Amino acid sequence: MKAMIKICGLSTPEAVDRAAELGADMAGFIFFEKSPRHVTVSTAAGLAQQARRRGLKTVAVTVDMDDSGLDEIVAQMKPDWLQLHGGESPERAAELKARFGLPVMKAFAIREAADLARIAPYQGIADRFLFDAKPPKGSDLPGGNGVSFDWRLLAKLDEAASYMLSGGLTKDNIGEALAISGAPGVDVSSGVESAPGIKDLSMMDGFVQAVRDADKIRSQEYVK
Numbered sequence: 355m356k357a358m359i360k361i362c363g364l365s366t367p368e369a370v371d372r373a374a375e376l377g378a379d380m381a382g383f384i385f386f387e388k389s390p391r392h393v394t395v396s397t398a399a400g401l402a403q404q405a406r407r408r409g410l411k412t413v414a415v416t417v418d419m420d421d422s423g424l425d426e427i428v429a430q431m432k433p434d435w436l437q438l439h440g441g442e443s444p445e446r447a448a449e450l451k452a453r454f455g456l457p458v459m460k461a462f463a464i465r466e467a468a469d470l471a472r473i474a475p476y477q478g479i480a481d482r483f484l485f486d487a488k489p490p491k492g493s494d495l496p497g498g499n500g501v502s503f504d505w506r507l508l509a510k511l512d513e514a515a516s517y518m519l520s521g522g523l524t525k526d527n528i529g530e531a532l533a534i535s536g537a538p539g540v541d542v543s544s545g546v547e548s549a550p551g552i553k554d555l556s557m558m559d560g561f562v563q564a565v566r567d568a569d570k571i572r573s574q575e576y577v578k
């Protein structure tokens with residue numbers, strides 16, 4: 355089984371190129387001003403065009419954004435996906451899906467089993483779920499905190515569930531994270547950075563290689 359890979363918080367042409375060369379599936383661009391990964395709409399539009407040309411699906415990462423902000427992003431960046439990383443209700447997610455005709459990835463902050471129950475009203479609305487850790491106390495960021503949660507919680511999810519695992523993933527823990535969770539996809543941001551917001555190309559290499567190594571182990575286990 356080949357895990358889908360999303361590399362998030364890209365902000366330079368070099369990092370977009372490397373994500374494509376490495377065979378990542380999705381490139382995420384952050385629209386959240388407090389984030390060290392925040393990009394302007396015009397920067398994201400240029401990088402997304404480059405990413406699309408190189409075969410990556412592009413994701414606009416937004417947090418409880420209003421209609422006018424979203425209109426501008428969708429018109430200029432033309433994302434393939436909308437990631438909703440705030441407290442967007444099922445009704446809001448459905449409204450945005452219909453408004454833009456785009457698939458929606460809804461993020462959930464997970465600490466305990468009860469947090470996973472919150473996905474129920476989004477079934478049939480969200481095209482994919484994204485499971486991230488709850489932000490640490492005092493953090494200004496709803497995501498991109500480099501914090502993990504207990505991956506065992508995901509092992510009980512329906513095998514057909516479309517989701518990505520995120521939160522504190524690195525080349526050193528991704529093998530274990532995939533083995534424990536069985537996640538069909540992974541999303542990384544700070545785990546491939548040398549400093550907040552600065553993507554490190556060799557860390558990107560290491561992360562993708564570690565995912566592919568884990569894929570091999572998973573497919574051998576499947577054959578057994």
Ligand SMILES: O=C(O)c1ccccc1N[C@@H]1O[C@H](COP(=O)(O)O)[C@@H](O)[C@H]1O
Pocket residue numbers: 362363382384386389390391415416417439484486495496497498499500501520521522523541542543544545
């Ligand atoms: O990365 C950010 O700064 C960010 C800001 C606002 C919403 C979401 C954000 N990132 C998401 O967080 C996870 C990755 O976190 P980590 O750094 O690997 O722990 C991923 O889903 C990003 O889309």
